[in-house]
Amino acid sequence: MPSIQAIRSYQKIVFFVLFNSIFWLPPTMAQSTSDEDAWTLRTIYSNTLTQGGSYEWLRSLTTQAPGRLAGSPASIAAVELTKQIMDTLGFDRVYLQACTVPHWVRGDKEIVRIVNSAFIGSQDLKALSLGNSTGSGPAGITAEVIEVFNLDTLEKLGNSFISGKIVFFNRPMEPTQLRTFAAYGGAVDQRGRGPALAAKYGAAGALVRSMTTSLDDHPHTGATLFQAGEKTIPALAISTLSADLLSRELKKGKVQVFVRNTCRMLKEKSSYNVIGEISGTQYPNEIIGIGGHLDSWDVGEGAHDDGAGCVQSIEVLYQLKKLNYKPKRTIRAIMFMNEENGLGGALAYADSSNARKEKHLFALESDAGGFTPRGLGFSADKDVFENYFKRVNGWAGLLEPFDIKINSGGGGADIGPLRNQKGLLGSLQPDSQRYFDYHHTEIDRFEAVNKRELLLGAAAMTSIVYLIDKYGLQ
Amino acid sequence: MPSIQAIRSYQKIVFFVLFNSIFWLPPTMAQSTSDEDAWTLRTIYSNTLTQGGSYEWLRSLTTQAPGRLAGSPASIAAVELTKQIMDTLGFDRVYLQACTVPHWVRGDKEIVRIVNSAFIGSQDLKALSLGNSTGSGPAGITAEVIEVFNLDTLEKLGNSFISGKIVFFNRPMEPTQLRTFAAYGGAVDQRGRGPALAAKYGAAGALVRSMTTSLDDHPHTGATLFQAGEKTIPALAISTLSADLLSRELKKGKVQVFVRNTCRMLKEKSSYNVIGEISGTQYPNEIIGIGGHLDSWDVGEGAHDDGAGCVQSIEVLYQLKKLNYKPKRTIRAIMFMNEENGLGGALAYADSSNARKEKHLFALESDAGGFTPRGLGFSADKDVFENYFKRVNGWAGLLEPFDIKINSGGGGADIGPLRNQKGLLGSLQPDSQRYFDYHHTEIDRFEAVNKRELLLGAAAMTSIVYLIDKYGLQ
Secondary structure (H helix, E strand, C coil): CCCHHHHHHHHHHHHHHHHHCCCCCCCCCCCCCCHHHHHHHHHHHHHHHHHCCHHHHHHHHHHHCCCCCCCCHHHHHHHHHHHHHHHCCCCCEEEEEEEEEEEEECCCCCEEEEEEECCCEEEEECEEECECCCCCCCCCEEEEEEEECCHHHHHHHHHHHHCCCEEEECCCCCCCCCCHHHHHHCCCHHHHCHHHHHHHCCCCEEEEECCCCCCCCCCCCCECCCCCCCCCCCEEEECHHHHHHHHHHHHHCCCEEEEECCCEEEEEEEEEEEEEEECCCCEEEEEEEEEEECCCCCCCCCHHHHHHHHHHHHHHHHHHHHCCCCCCEEEEEEEECCCCCCCHHHHHHHHHHHHCCCEEEEEEECCCCCCCEEEEEEECCHHHHHHHHHHHHCCHHHHHHHCCEEEECCCCCCCHHHHHHCCEEEEEEECCCCHHHHCCCCCCCHHHCCHHHHHHHHHHHHHHHHHHHHHCCC | CCCHHHHHHHHHHHHHHHHHCCCCCCCCCCCCCCHHHHHHHHHHHHHHHHHCCHHHHHHHHHHHCCCCCCCCHHHHHHHHHHHHHHHCCCCCEEEEEEEEEEEEECCCCCEEEEEEECCCEEEEECEEECECCCCCCCCCEEEEEEEECCHHHHHHHHHHHHCCCEEEECCCCCCCCCCHHHHHHCCCHHHHCHHHHHHHCCCCEEEEECCCCCCCCCCCCCECCCCCCCCCCCEEEECHHHHHHHHHHHHHCCCEEEEECCCEEEEEEEEEEEEEEECCCCEEEEEEEEEEECCCCCCCCCHHHHHHHHHHHHHHHHHHHHCCCCCCEEEEEEEECCCCCCCHHHHHHHHHHHHCCCEEEEEEECCCCCCCEEEEEEECCHHHHHHHHHHHHCCHHHHHHHCCEEEECCCCCCCHHHHHHCCEEEEEEECCCCHHHHCCCCCCCHHHCCHHHHHHHHHHHHHHHHHHHHHCCC
């Protein structure tokens, strides 16, 4: 029934094409680079978007080795799986590198229960033990809760207020921070050192508000730290909704909580980094390392953290081979073991590299999720940073058509120990808005990763590796 | 059991804070603007992120008025709901504006079935009738399928090849386009004009590959166009997986498909735009209009398309009021009716505005999803564009700390008819990678929208509205 509406509908299509579409523009040329580089980057992006392997590798990793905390059977499945994947891709070498890792196990499903509120009666809170926490013993513990918002307050309160109580750390991640990693950095001391400090003043246990800006019912686990000789206590994350509920009850009066968790630290275990490499044709002992971490927390599937970074790192080598590019330097994809609770893999890798007198000209880490990339961040020892950064910043015009900014500041936990080699360190910087919705939870699953976003990150990584290998950093 | 791992874990936390966090930096000052503006934008962002209403308004809209195609009862529920929401927010005026809209209804669940393949036997394809399509009649039709990849080929094939057949348009959205809207623009002619052209050459029906780069089983509906006097035929979208399956079968031999759909166009109906405004203190007849469209397709909940744009538009006024900002110009939030299949609301709005001799100094549309904003795009009549763009580009430094780029090119279907008023037109440009996963499908639901991403878009919109109102465009 064609009518005036039909014509209007056509107008809409015309409007759409005119105004809403931002058509692809060929890469603009930066002064210091060539048309060939622009063409190569465009090819890297096109190949990755149409023939990239990352998404299917991630599907395998998350479904065949979910919950792959260091020391777990799943972590060894992940080692075997990623080696098998790389074995099929025609790299020059694929090998395992031994490391020692802690072996912490969660035990039974945790119970955190408000037991005495006159207002709401008995109420279960959503909780997960923090990694490195000790257990309450099978009988559990019951104690009064005291809420604090920062570690300084805890120190001021001291033994008389804290002893025998369960300390509840409840400072939220700051929602007004545009970058959620900054908000995380501003709150995570509560999880990292809060429980040990509470233990020092005689606390019976610690509860920590989950590290997320989202208000939901997923507890977010993560590592807490008890240093050698420090007293340990049961330490658990509770969901942000549970934290708000507990805080409200505390405003009404005293609250007793029952905590039962049976997590424990077992004996250290042997594990492995998984490494694939393409040998350098001119400077084989100069390394460009690209990495993510293979371990994850034991809940969820470790899709964004950090299955994404692992498969993107493999993709870099895969795409360089597809380009038929013969690198001058040795290009290495490293799946680090044990980033989450020990850095056993990262330290073994750096030790081995130093012993072989390698130099990492560049090390790039992807450990901020598989979301749309917005930039690449760089850091280095201060003696060398300025020169290096000037060099990479010279390629800003080549990367700008792909919406990739070159930023100062970057690196990561796994490549941090390589800093002494005085090369350039970098990190992929994806959009961070959703990351902490999933981080360290049961919902960090394959379905949360978008194929195009994941592949675009890999293409950005491949592009910067290509440029640094081709031109060096001098 | 504190050990070397505990110390390593601490190292990790230190590394994390040093390298991964990009701390918030206060907005840098652009030369043409003041510290006060930087402070105001920072306040807009903080207020929106902590006290924004968008997300809960979107929850109401998507749950109380899902599938709100123009003419449907749900579309009227949406009118009433958004008016009620704005009535509580203390705007100076909230009112309805009448418009005429088509009333197309989907009818029974569509059947598209391969009936004769020797290879796979009978096989149902996932399909949705396209808006404005006619129905097959209750008995359905069965015909041979012919696959084409563009409209030119169809014209060359002509009557002798096309007559009596079902034409299958199967050119994919180009995955190598970085901007998915560009890929959409490059493929949507098949949906918009393919069926009418097929009908011209005697086709019995048309199937169109869904407009998405995703390979999945969700058919994506959308408008097709039959102009006055053109013959109409049943026209349906099939999922990309169904399209690939059908294409494979066609490579093996002839394929007959049974199509049954009972959609039809009813009589035109009255409907409404919903408008809220804050009166200008100095130039009340100069308008800054901010809009999204209130209607959606009848499948899914219209969360990204375009519930997001509606609630963000309301948020702009809400945040300006929170700031206690008294605008010089009249600031108006417009929920346009009938963007999806007629633009009835947009044309009524422009007609009314012209009749009242208003001038829209600026009109801003949000209709590209509730994802993390990456930029604001601008267009205008060519006589005025250069001056206007220079002006807004002068604020790039103020918006840069919020990761918002000022881009040339923007606008939208609903504000397009205002172009004659020679004001500036603009659009919010969110990250586009996921948009076409959800577009016009059953999975465009509230859960697909992230609260922070939605609010950041609203904050970007509020910021540019504030600057344009305060400084004008001369």
